[in-house]
Each structure stands twice: as structure tokens, then as C-alpha cells.
Amino acid sequence: MASLIDAIAIKRKMLFEFEDTPFSCLEADVTSPTARGGQTLVRLKMRNLLTSAVFEKTFKANDKFKEPDLVIVPVSYLYSDGEGSHFLDQESYETLTLTEEMVGNALDLLIEGTLLQLHKYNGNPIGLQLPMFVELDVAYAEPASRGDSSSGGGTKMARLETGLEIRVPPFIKEGEKVKVATENREFAGRA
Template structure:
């Protein structure tokens, strides 16, 4: 049987199950009453791991949540087609298809053979986690200026091989590979 977590013990970045769905705690705020006999309330900002919906809800401090059966497994992106995005589970060598909604804006980083972490809930894939950085090729950008310094303070727009547009320093040319942060979607250096 899964362990129970009291609402007052739910902290930022924790996973818990509420109304038969897995949630990720984005923020936790405990409000203790000043009057005697008042109840301590816990306000949670939480994201549903299946629908990605974010909302805030208050719970009594003693409310209990189950620990969700969520696991991260290494997987490789294979391809996308009309049925969705196909991944190969690196542990079981099964292939899984995720829908557009499950993948979300991660499509801007998906390249063939990219290694990701597949999020499974009760054994079924519900989403994915990208690596912190992804190397992508610049397919379109203005020509670099001769003598442009490598300080990177002045930038220009570059279109990457997945269609993602980011700002890069002036010295970056078409055909070069750049390192992009999957969290901030910013240029992080040459690859």
C-alpha cells in the first residue's frame, strides 16, 4: 500500500495523488490561525501531471494524500506521425506513443535519438522530461558581422532545425550547432 502524506507535509516539488490523479506541488503555503480552535490550512499551487492544468486549492493540515505510482524511465525519441510522438523505453524496449497534449511544447526540442525521461503513472506514459540542454543546428539567421565580439551582449534571431526561434550572439552562423536550455529556451553556448 502506498504511503500517506499529510497536507501540512507537502512541500514544493513533491508529488502526491489527489482525486485519483498525480499532482506536482509548485508552491505550498501554511496559514496558522491566530484564534484558539481555528484550523491550520495549507494552500497548494499544484499541477496535474496528466492534463498539465495548474490551480490552487486549500486543504486542512491533516488531510491525507497517497503517494502516486509515478516513475521516470529513460527513453529515446524515435519519430512523430499522425498517431503522435513515438518513444522507445530503454529498459523494456517497448515503444510508446504520446499525444500532442502529453508532449506539449517539448516538440521544439525533439530530435531523432534524443534521450529523455518518460514519466509513467501506474505503468502508463503520461509525459516526458527533457534533458537540461539540447544541441540544435541553426538553419536560418542573419550573416554574422565581421569583428563581432564573443561577449554575446548583442543578439540576433536564429531559427533552429526544429523550428524554434531563439536569440543568439552575432558571431553564430547558419549550420552551427548551439546549446539551448530546455527550461528557459535561451542560448547557452556553442555545442
């Protein structure tokens, strides 16, 4: 039997199960009553881990949630085809396939062999957790404007090996490896 979590104990980034669906808490706000006998309420901004939908809902402080049967598995990206995107479980060596909806726009940041984490709910793959940074080759970089090569005079557009286009400093050239932050898809430095 999974342990139960009180609504008032749910904090940011915690995982819980509500109506047989796994959720991640994005924000938690506790409202205490001013009158005696009033109920303490907890407003949760939460993300459905199956659909990625985000919404807010208010619960009583003593409402209980189950811990979801959620497992995070280390995987490496193999390839994508008509069936979906395929990943190799680094522990069991089985191939796990995610649909296009589950992967979302993460393919902009993935090359063959990229290590990341996959979420499994009740034994089935449901989504990915990207690393904070990925290293990708610059396939094309705009030529730097003359006089721009000194310290940081702006940015230019670069297309990475996955097709993702980002802004980079003028000194970055084709063929270089750059570090990209996965959260905002911005240049984070040379790799």
C-alpha cells in the same frame, strides 16, 4: 498499500495523488491560526500531471494524500506521425506513444535520439520531462551586422534544425551546434 502524506508535509516539487489524479506541487503555503482551536491550513498551488492544468486549493494540515503510482522511465525520441510521438524505453526497449497534448511544444527541442525522461502513471505514459539543456544544429542564422562581431554587441535570430527560432549572439554561424535551455528556450552557449 501506498504510504499516505500529510498535507502539511507537502513541499515544492513533491508529487501526490488527489481525487485519483497525480499532481505536482508548485508552491506550498502554511497558514497557522491566531486563535486557539483554529485549524492550520495548507494552500497548495498544484499542477495536474494528466492535463497540465494549474490551480490552487486549500487543505487542512492533517488531510492525507496517497503517493501516486508514478514511474520515471529513460527514453529516446524516435519520430512523430499521425498517431503521436514515439519514444523508445531504454530499459524494456518497448515503443511508447504520446499524444500531441501530452508532448505539447516539446517537439521544438527534440531530434531523433534525444535522451529524456517519460512519466508513467499506473503503467501508462502521461508526459515528458525534458533535460535541462539540448544541443541542436543551427540551420539558418541571420548575417551579423558589420562591427557586431566583437564582444557581445546584441543578438540575432537563428532557426534551429527543429524549426525553433531563438536569439543567439552575432558570432554564431549556420552549421554550428548550440546549447538551448529547455525551460525558457534561450541560447545557453555553444555545444
